[in-house]
Amino acid sequence: MTDYKIMNKSHIEEMVEIEKLCFNSGFAEKTFLRELENKIAYYIVSETDGKISGYGGIWNVCGVAEIIDIAVHPDFRKMGIGQGILEKLIDFCKKEDCLELNLEVRESNIPAQKLYEKLGFIKNGERKNYYDGKETAFLMSLKLK
Numbered sequence: 001m002t003d004y005k006i007m008n009k010s011h012i013e014e015m016v017e018i019e020k021l022c023f024n025s026g027f028a029e030k031t032f033l034r035e036l037e038n039k040i041a042y043y044i045v046s047e048t049d050g051k052i053s054g055y056g057g058i059w060n061v062c063g064v065a066e067i068i069d070i071a072v073h074p075d076f077r078k079m080g081i082g083q084g085i086l087e088k089l090i091d092f093c094k095k096e097d098c099l100e101l102n103l104e105v106r107e108s109n110i111p112a113q114k115l116y117e118k119l120g121f122i123k124n125g126e127r128k129n130y131y132d133g134k135e136t137a138f139l140m141s142l143k144l145k
């Protein structure tokens, strides 16, 4: 059973652990603490059987939203949780009357690209050597109006 909640301080310790499992240089505790104070940020977490299983966050910059972070703990993948998180973020952006939701994703990150495509995102550009001066970023966008 998975619930989706707005992030608060008590979730951060587990979020940092998931960041370490998912990314080479993930967000540290202080980054998430800063995001709690950030007026344009909105983060939700998923809680599965009492454990934080994943989370995702956006920034709403004057009606154009950007995905800042999304991750699911490796033990909880392929269970629909990433999709659940993304759907909640999209719902929030619609409520906030955003024009579109944008993101960057590594060229090699097929699971994430498939997730975004499943929810209607379309690739609309790329940035060469964006990650570590080596890997291309695909730009993807979901029109909300």
Ligand SMILES: CC(C)(COP(=O)(O)OP(=O)(O)OC[C@H]1O[C@@H](n2cnc3c(N)ncnc32)[C@H](O)[C@@H]1OP(=O)(O)O)[C@@H](O)C(=O)NCCC(=O)NCCS
Binding pocket: 022, 070, 071, 072, 073, 076, 077, 078, 079, 080, 081, 082, 083, 084, 104, 105, 106, 109, 110, 111, 112, 114, 115, 116, 118
């Ligand atoms: C990308 C990520 C968030 C997906 O989370 P998840 O909970 O495993 O995804 P879901 O179970 O909700 O899957 C939803 C859809 O995503 C796609 N998908 C997810 N994992 C996939 C995989 N390993 N291969 C191919 N498609 C995949 C499928 O379209 C899937 O729909 P389906 O089950 O009907 O086939 C997860 O793999 C993750 O945390 N990766 C590491 C962090 C990361 O890369 N974040 C994104 C940075 S841009």
